[in-house]
Amino acid sequence: MIKVLGILASPRKYGVNAKLLKTALIAAEELNAVTKQINLYDYEIKPCIGCLSDILKSCRPPCVIEDDMRKLYDYVQDSDVIIISTPVYWYSPPGQLKNFLDRLTVFENMIEISGRSLVEGKVAGIIAVGNDSGAVMTAAQILMTLNSMGYAVPPWGYLSFTIPKDQEIPKVRLLEAANVGRVTVLMARKIEPRKIEWFDPELLEQIYNKVKEEFSKIQDKDEINKRRKIITKLL
Amino acid sequence: MIKVLGILASPRKYGVNAKLLKTALIAAEELNAVTKQINLYDYEIKPCIGCLSDILKSCRPPCVIEDDMRKLYDYVQDSDVIIISTPVYWYSPPGQLKNFLDRLTVFENMIEISGRSLVEGKVAGIIAVGNDSGAVMTAAQILMTLNSMGYAVPPWGYLSFTIPKDQEIPKVRLLEAANVGRVTVLMARKIEPRKIEWFDPELLEQIYNKVKEEFSKIQDKDEINKRRKIITKLL
Amino acid sequence: MIKVLGILASPRKYGVNAKLLKTALIAAEELNAVTKQINLYDYEIKPCIGCLSDILKSCRPPCVIEDDMRKLYDYVQDSDVIIISTPVYWYSPPGQLKNFLDRLTVFENMIEISGRSLVEGKVAGIIAVGNDSGAVMTAAQILMTLNSMGYAVPPWGYLSFTIPKDQEIPKVRLLEAANVGRVTVLMARKIEPRKIEWFDPELLEQIYNKVKEEFSKIQDKDEINKRRKIITKLL
């Protein structure tokens, strides 16, 4: 059974973000997923202090900082899918969500310790919606981060749009939010989250001779000379 | 059999981007994928003229512009996976690649015509590497675009870094490039690309009553009043 | 006399960011500016709770949240120039700096109350440097925010690059950091910071007739018809 963790990153528990997240979670349940929602503003999340910049292997669960992240780490590890619904504060996630993302580094940094990210093969969905522009930039920042930690992103894995204050959410946007719930669960079903199989640290060894051989072909003298003639025209 | 289309977006066919792309393609072949590489600078790609801003349904294959994109459209449609390797020109893809991405809109815009993106469920990998900063911003732009067209992104689906001119590519970067080839093919195997099943346009109807019910719970008077007291303190 | 506030957003007071900021401040002093440095991690900065999404005019100094921002607000208001030196945490500012930026909204939101941003015409410089990619994306986020609050940005107003851990800062980078200090002070001298003159809320009234007249010319029938012929080719 697929476990979905919905993360509300808005301080307004009755706002657009709460509604869109709920819609996604209901859609996930339609596919028999088990869902759980947390409101990030209910937790104390202190800022990351960047330990790994001093000692690479010092950054690891449960983080040297003792605060509510210890509970949140458990929730993240226990889930197959996370869906983050965030407002747009100056074209990016609120600092509260950014602190949460920064602190997730303990999972990713296990690559440096055990060779494996602890979130490898999980699935992410993003809902970034605000009443001023910057929604895509916000979604991009979160999505690039999670993908780089090992999360997979299904087709249409994010939803980002601008909506004027107090305007009712158009039905087409509810549909899109519902589909974020749907596609993340579908993806989780297909890829068996938490299966450690994606990044292969031995891969280069197997193909290195072929790679070197191809590189020597790429260094094509004729091509280089042809280009050189063009680019030196003004010299 | 998984078909991988490698797209080189650098005018330098002997450079870092060419080498990293080749590495990814070799890794894909190790998983029995069939690969094909195209060099974007060998094709004439005229700029998108934004037809859909006038008449929404006018944007469709094979595009009103008659140029080499007609060949490139075929290659894209015939592939399960695309891997784009691009240099970083001012923190973003070169105009030549941007024109290519803009012109791919004909596939995505079929949502407005037939209800379905023609690239739904395919898989994307990105390699964005330059000798100045801006690599992540470049990868983000491409990845957000392709995901929004219907492409899935596997864990570690993009590779972005900065490398000084003339420096040999470090082995760890070759390994990462190889893994872009690996994870995209693995993902394609799991999700059966081109299967039309992700976005469900009927989904909202099924859950709408439940959604409305939950929305009324979200409008929690106590929560709203509690917050109102706080936020009006300075008024 | 120009007052420069240097803001260190790294928890590592002995790191690259501290050094580059110091270099910028020394250069500012060479131009007779008075400088002051604060270390953001020494202050408790709680997350913004987005009051303005409920009641637009509720967001104003000194913010309903009582914490160390009250001191920081004074420092910002007392300065002509701010130079922010930040590490790169997942392609963006650390949550601690993001909380600081979010909370600065009280100054900008005065537009909605008194008609004027309290930081209008001040000058901003950004130093965003990390040991992994994402430096430009980080600088972009901060710069777009500050400019939209009313800060001016001098030529080469930001510096962003990637530097491997433990590598000494190259001299060319120190030079660039020094110039961030220089150009911000030069700019502040020229534009008389804090002079309320930039955004003119009455401007449209003065030119509205001319604007409407030009708009009617822009709606050129021939141009529209010419384009229509092209874009309907596939219909």
Next chain:
Amino acid sequence: MIKVLGILASPRKYGVNAKLLKTALIAAEELNAVTKQINLYDYEIKPCIGCLSDILKSCRPPCVIEDDMRKLYDYVQDSDVIIISTPVYWYSPPGQLKNFLDRLTVFENMIEISGRSLVEGKVAGIIAVGNDSGAVMTAAQILMTLNSMGYAVPPWGYLSFTIPKDQEIPKVRLLEAANVGRVTVLMARKIEPRKIEWFDPELLEQIYNKVKEEFSKIQDKDEINKRRKIITKLL
């Protein structure tokens, strides 16, 4: 007299971008600026071929590519201010505008040849408006590029928003566009564009001893040890 070059990057000469640009130019004329508008889609702009990645000093005016950029280079050099009005194509500028920006590198790269960017001290304004999200990301990309070439950015130097197709432009947005025209001209008046004075290549020499001295203070043993105790807690 301040010369303003308005650059329309939309293929739709009768659209929102054309109107907003015209509004900005009318406002600039109110401040006695001389304005000129060019429509980028009327020119053939071939893609940049990245000569400088092979031979750094080969990239210089008038570029080895012979096309309409030769005219456009003249327009840019002859202006004190450029205002770019662009639609949003996949969260970024259309390829046509990206090719234009890529090709402007010849001016910036003169730093490597004569020591000076040919656009140092000019002023930039950006209008990025589309009917889907991504406007800020588009504006950010252009603004970061131009600032890094040597352009100054006045307070509220960019305008970015999302507007549904066929919706009339709200008056508040026209006001903001007019102010882009205003603030760029105001800034140009204050900073004497084209004056070569911003980046000082000799600056580091003057302050280097002081910099080194301060760096040794920054390497504070107590601070480093205090932090080390914290970050090693899990080791």
